[in-house]
Amino acid sequence: MKKVNMNDVAKQAEVSLTTVSRVINNSGYVAEEKRKRVENAIRETGYLLPIQPEKPAHMENLIGLILRKISVNIFYDQLSSALLQEADKVGYSMVAMYSNGDLCNDNLRGYVEKLLKYKVSGIVICGFGDEYLSESLRELLQECGIPIVFVERTAGCYGFNRVLVDNSLGTYYATRYLIQKKHGRLLYIGFDKKGSVEKSRTKGFLHAVQEAGYADSQYSIYSCPDSSVASGYAAMKWALEKQADITGVVAYFDGYAAGAMQYLYEIGRKVPNDIEIIGHDDTYAPNLAPPISSVRMPFEEMGSAAVNMILENQGNTMDFFAKTVSLEPKLILRGGNAQAVFL
Missing domain, CATH: 3.40.50.2300 (Response regulator)
Structure with a gap:
């Protein structure tokens, strides 16, 4: 038998996924009539409400980081450094997990589940390699109760916070x-x-x-x-x-x-x-x-945008998932033949 998820509740109640999330997490405004429809749909579908464990005080300011590890290309080393610096500025620490090779549906779920045990306040995912998120992984991220931010390689991660570069x-x-x-x-x-x-x-x-x-x-x-x-x-x-x-x-x-x-x-x-x-x-x-x-x-801007999304979305699991920050790279000219041109 298929497990009932938030999408099933939203369909039964004829409301958006965001509305269901607001009712479940008791955050944000929901009209009373819609709230009752969601509550009825939860009972009718048999949906099991996710358990939201309280975060220990010593772990409230902790952000999870999942990223690819590539031996020659130090792109993700630079990005993780920028994220750590930005988190430190606002009094947060980070716990990082590195993927040996591509970060995909097959291994990302395991990393997320491990980080959730640390009671992190949010998770930043850098370098997701698959074209689309699997249904089961998407469900886990939607229902985990904390903000999720994808950074770079975000083409298949619609519906979540994203930081991308052109x-x-x-x-x-x-x-x-x-x-x-x-x-x-x-x-x-x-x-x-x-x-x-x-x-x-x-x-x-x-x-x-x-x-x-x-x-x-x-x-x-x-x-x-x-x-x-x-x-x-x-x-x-x-x-x-x-x-x-x-x-x-x-x-x-x-x-x-x-x-x-x-x-x-x-x-x-x-x-x-x-x-x-x-x-x-x-x-x-x-x-x-x-x-x-x-x-x-723009590593610093990428790190700042991701950390700010985590801070802004505390207590909101779905309300801000569609937010996207788009950044531009910059051409740095060096060498004796470099000339200033309009770019």
């Missing part, structure tokens, strides 16, 4: 900069994964070259099989063997840019004089030799 805009800025500097042949080093971030960054590159009227022969796209520096090396080698006159490169992340620079160093090509490279995320870029331009992700 990834297509970053690669668009980077590519347009190279075009404005009259680079006639370009390379995009992308990641061969069909997630929302990968698609968006490729889309930004294509938007810029097509907007500029580049012919297909004027640019190449290499899809790397993994997120390793070695893949960036292989991409640069492949591209120059195919088109030796490439002068501009946009990389999916700084690690690919580092690999491309390693190959160029080995064959005696100079960056940025011979080939100009722009990375993404601005993690390794400032410390490479020479430092290169990169698209900087």
Whole structure:
């Protein structure tokens, strides 16, 4: 027999899921007539009200954090650091759980259930990899009684608080900069994964070259099989063997840019004089030799937005789940050939 959930109650009472949540949690205004319909629907469907344990005083200011762990790409290390700093500013601590590899429906549920045992005040989830949340996981998050915030890779997480960055805009800025500097042949080093971030960054590159009227022969796209520096090396080698006159490169992340620079160093090509490279995320870029331009992700703003959502939504499990904060990346220019252009 199928377990009755809040969606079933909402359907029976002919009200929204938010209204059901307000009645169950006794928070927010609900018209008396609707309240009675929800209460009747709970009895008629046999819905079991979730147990909301009281939080011990010493755990009231604790936020749970779940995120991907990628050995080469330190994006999530930077993001977790920003979240910890923002939480500390408002007197909160964090308990973090890292996923070895993709964060998906299969393992996310286990991490959430473990964090709930800590009586956290909210949970921030960074880097969810599946296209959609499973029905059972969505139900758990809806009924856990605390705010949930998804950060980055949020395409399938509709109905919950989300903090996202316009990834297509970053690669668009980077590519347009190279075009404005009259680079006639370009390379995009992308990641061969069909997630929302990968698609968006490729889309930004294509938007810029097509907007500029580049012919297909004027640019190449290499899809790397993994997120390793070695893949960036292989991409640069492949591209120059195919088109030796490439002068501009946009990389999916700084690690690919580092690999491309390693190959160029080995064959005696100079960056940025011979080939100009722009990375993404601005993690390794400032410390490479020479430092290169990169698209900087707004880590501090992402952390601040996520923590503020947790604070604002205390006591409201569903009322604010649809809130979305959209942020923009920024192109940081470095190197002797960097020029100020309108972006």
